[in-house]
Amino acid sequence: MKAVVLDTDDQFHLADLPEPVPGPGEVAIAVAFAGIQYGDVLVRGGHFPLPRPFVPGFEAAGRVIAVGDGVDPGRIGQQVTALTSGGAYAEVVLAPDVLAFEAAGLDPRTAAGFGWITPTAYDLVNTVARVRSGESVLIHAAAGGVGSLAVQFAKAAGAGTTVGVVGNAGQTGYAAGFGFDRVLVSEEFPDALDDQRFDVILDPIGGPARLANLERLAPHGRLAVYGNIATFEPVQVSANDLLMDGKSLLTYNSNLLSQTHPERLADSARQALRLVVDGQVSIDITAEYEAADLDTAVQRLADGAVHGKSVLRIA
Numbered sequence: 681m682k683a684v685v686l687d688t689d690d691q692f693h694l695a696d697l698p699e700p701v702p703g704p705g706e707v708a709i710a711v712a713f714a715g716i717q718y719g720d721v722l723v724r725g726g727h728f729p730l731p732r733p734f735v736p737g738f739e740a741a742g743r744v745i746a747v748g749d750g751v752d753p754g755r756i757g758q759q760v761t762a763l764t765s766g767g768a769y770a771e772v773v774l775a776p777d778v779l780a781f782e783a784a785g786l787d788p789r790t791a792a793g794f795g796w797i798t799p800t801a802y803d804l805v806n807t808v809a810r811v812r813s814g815e816s817v818l819i820h821a822a823a824g825g826v827g828s829l830a831v832q833f834a835k836a837a838g839a840g841t842t843v844g845v846v847g848n849a850g851q852t853g854y855a856a857g858f859g860f861d862r863v864l865v866s867e868e869f870p871d872a873l874d875d876q877r878f879d880v881i882l883d884p885i886g887g888p889a890r891l892a893n894l895e896r897l898a899p900h901g902r903l904a905v906y907g908n909i910a911t912f913e914p915v916q917v918s919a920n921d922l923l924m925d926g927k928s929l930l931t932y933n934s935n936l937l938s939q940t941h942p943e944r945l946a947d948s949a950r951q952a953l954r955l956v957v958d959g960q961v962s963i964d965i966t967a968e969y970e971a972a973d974l975d976t977a978v979q980r981l982a983d984g985a986v987h988g989k990s991v992l993r994i995a
Contacts (some may be wrong), residue, residue, distance in 0.1 A: 681941065683770035684992075685733045685970050690724055692769075692974045697735070699772050702748035706774045707762075713730050713792035714768040715739030716906070716990040717825070718970070720928045720934075724762045727912075730766070739767025739795030740775065741788045742995070751777045753929040759784050761791035763938060763949070765801075771975065771994060778942045779947055785957035786927060793989040794956065795824075800906065800944060801829035802933045802952035804882050805837055808932045809904045813838030815879035819860075820844075821986040822908065825852035827860045830882055832961045833952075843878070845869050847984045854987050858962075868881065870896055880904065900926040906933070909984075964988040 685695045703707045713735045722728055723736050737969025744758045761783040762768075762775035783791040804826070805811050817834045821827045833840050844860040846852055852863045864872055868978060870892045875896035883890055883908030893903050894917065937945045955961040966988035969977045980986050 681771040682971070683735050683767075684725060684737070684974055687733045688737050691859075691885075692736075692978070693765070694971060695733075697770065700745050700767070700774050702751070702774050704749040705751060705777050706748040706752060707744045707760070707777050707780050707786050708746040709740055709742045709760060709762055709773050709775060711740045711742040711768060711771060711994040712788035713774050714773075714992045714994055715792045715795035715797075716977050716981065716992055717795060717797065718909075718975075718981060720797070726976060726981075735767045736773060737770070737773070737992070738764050738766060740768035740773045740791055741783065741786075741791035741794070742766055742773075744748075744780065745772070749779070749865070752991045756778075756861075758782050759788070759791070761786070762952070763792045763796055763945070769971065769992060769994070770797060776938075776942060778946050779949070780940060781819055781946070781953055783953065784920050786859070789968070789991060790956075790963055792844065792991045793965045794953065795825075795989075796934055797825035797989065798829055798952045798956065798961075798963065799949040800932070801826045802833050803934070803945075803948045804904050805833040805880075806829055806931055807948065808930050809880040809902045811837045811839050811880050814840045815841075816898070818843045818845070818875075818878040818881040818893070820881075820883055820885050820893075822846050822855040822858075822860060822863060822868075824884075826856065826906075827882070827886065827991045828964060828988060829961060831858050831860055833955075834880075836955065836960060839880075843873070843876075851987050868907040877901065885910045887915065890915045891917075894922075894927065894929070897925070897927045902928045902930055905929065906932045910983045965991055967991075968993055
């Protein structure tokens with residue numbers, strides 16, 4: 681089969697590889713489209729200790745063509761969207777049965793865009809920060825895949841005021857289209873907010889922005905951390921200071937959750953998928969690439985030049 685391989689030179693190369701065979705609890709999927717995500721940037725940068733050469737790609741949409749032991753043979757032929765630990769940038773990928781979701785109501789392109797971002801956005805709003813009716817929400821990286829979905833899930837949960845923060849002025853109009861009441865450019869944060877405080881803040885940024893976010897929490901506010909786009913340098917936080925105002929700093933790691941409690945991630949993914957299929961939440965595919973152009977796609981993501989969701993056409 682044809683596959684994209686990340687080699688020791690930190691470059692993506694097309695290669696011919698044997699087609700994988702599903703093991704116990706796995707399904708094999710003939711991939712139509714694969715989602716491109718920030719994990720690809722991290723893998724290329726060496727932040728995950730994965731042996732190379734390695735077939736990346738963590739989000740796949742296509743048709744189940746084989747199943748391993750313990751999996752219902754009736755799944756063969758199903759159109760699915762799947763979360764994987766790698767291998768989606770290939771004509772066939774293996775995925776855990778529990779993380780391969782029937783997606784008959786979505787076209788394969790949108791199903792690939794569903795990926796990790798949709799259950800992540802759903803969980804950040806509903807199971808981590810637990811947004812309540814009328815609460816104010818601030819969302820960083822508001823023009824990105826998670827940010828553009830999170831505001832929709834927040835509105836569905838009854839959020840009051842929602843404010844987004846984007847990387848540059850060219851992204852403000854795009855983010856506003858998803859329902860934000862106000863959108864700021866990162867250089868304006870936090871000064872443009874005056875004394876405004878928030879019940880919930882979603883933070884994939886890290887560094888000084890993380891400390892500024894803590895300062896912007898209202899009493900009993902929740903800061904949900906799920907990435908470090910700006911820097912991996914640690915941030916020191918005083919638990920005593922948090923306690924005085926009843927503030928909470930919470931973290932979310934969907935990759936870890938898929939390993940420790942995959943059924944929890946699966947439950948959130950199914951609930952999020954239902955909202956997408958029903959049209960209550962929209963996944964915006966803004967770019968489609970061929971396999972030979974994956975280097976360009978990942979670099980644009982690393983440079984912050986992407987809004988919405990990008991996908992890779994496989995078949």
